Amino acid sequence: MSDDGIDRKVLEQIEREATDRLRNAGDLETLEELRINYLGRKGVLTLALRSIGQLPQEERPLIGSLINEIKGRFNSLFDEIKAGISAGISDEEPYPGDPSLPGRRMWTGGPHILHKVMKDVKEIFYRMGYSLAEGPEVELDYYNFEALNFPKDHPSRDTQDTFYINRDILLRTQTSPVQVRHMEKYDPPLRVISPGRVYRNETPDPSHASEFHQMEGLYVDRDVSLADLRNDVTYFIHSFFGRETNVRFRPHFFPFTEPSAEVDMTCFACSGDGCPICQKTGWIEIMGAGMVHPNVFKFAGYDPDSVTGFAFGLGIDRIAMLKYGVDDIRRFLANDIRFLSQFWRGSWVGAEK
Ligand code: PHE
Numbered sequence: 001m002s003d004d005g006i007d008r009k010v011l012e013q014i015e016r017e018a019t020d021r022l023r024n025a026g027d028l029e030t031l032e033e034l035r036i037n038y039l040g041r042k043g044v045l046t047l048a049l050r051s052i053g054q055l056p057q058e059e060r061p062l063i064g065s066l067i068n069e070i071k072g073r074f075n076s077l078f079d080e081i082k083a084g085i086s087a088g089i090s091d092e093e094p095y096p097g098d099p100s101l102p103g104r105r106m107w108t109g110g111p112h113i114l115h116k117v118m119k120d121v122k123e124i125f126y127r128m129g130y131s132l133a134e135g136p137e138v139e140l141d142y143y144n145f146e147a148l149n150f151p152k153d154h155p156s157r158d159t160q161d162t163f164y165i166n167r168d169i170l171l172r173t174q175t176s177p178v179q180v181r182h183m184e185k186y187d188p189p190l191r192v193i194s195p196g197r198v199y200r201n202e203t204p205d206p207s208h209a210s211e212f213h214q215m216e217g218l219y220v221d222r223d224v225s226l227a228d229l230r231n232d233v234t235y236f237i238h239s240f241f242g243r244e245t246n247v248r249f250r251p252h253f254f255p256f257t258e259p260s261a262e263v264d265m266t267c268f269a270c271s272g273d274g275c276p277i278c279q280k281t282g283w284i285e286i287m288g289a290g291m292v293h294p295n296v297f298k299f300a301g302y303d304p305d306s307v308t309g310f311a312f313g314l315g316i317d318r319i320a321m322l323k324y325g326v327d328d329i330r331r332f333l334a335n336d337i338r339f340l341s342q343f344w345r346g347s348w349v350g351a352e353k
Pocket of ligand 1: 175257260287288289311312313
């Protein structure tokens, strides 16, 4: 190869140099000078292509196409760097921000606090061997009242007014109708919980809403006793609120249990000393319970002489308020993200706290 001739080595050298100079061009003028320098009428690559004629015939196609490839690569690098400079990106500042800043936090949403409480409660009962039963929110009068031993026009119905679809269909006031539905379908023994939404025609105030949540419990077998009820309820309260919590059964009336009780636990706010939250009693009511009434067994098709059972109905909103210090039951369904999001902070993603 003659001194002024071109070959693969010379071309590689030219490309390396051109690439270096392109990368180091800090502004658009320098860049444009380089373009003219390499691709202009008297540019290095232009001249190289023109000089091909001096090469031996057999070398021409190879060197020719090599030069064209280099021109192609030059052009695309040129475009890339030009775009970078125009966007204010250069080698001195390769990223248009401060990469050491913490990342942006992403909004991930999270489970509703009632959902979380429901899940925690369910898990405790699953540990005790309960399984899940479900029933409709739009319920028959028959299951919500009649089969639970609330006769039609009986004053006991006054304790639970609701919204009627028609004379026979209503929005359930309690999860107790699932007791009867479940016993109709399955033979004893059975041990189930049934969480869900219930409705009442209430005037809303900080502790009453027209929609809230309950969890029913039902255990039917031979020789189930009040002691068994007390055991399971106490285990639940200790697991959910802590072992130091005391539990008290207070005689009460429900048409579908006999005997019946309301279950109180030590006030979480004053630990039993008495404060405004527990109305100075030191106790807070969290559920209704009792031994399944023989009439309910009869409605469900069970023989009241051969089985016994207990049932309880837990206020989910109630225990959520107690555990998390929520002052107004209406907050749960007000759909205010400022209130709800405080319970899912843990699931925010990102470096910033
Ligand atoms: N269903 C009753 C209520 O809503 C609670 C309850 C359930 C009482 C089961 C006894 C047995 O008030």
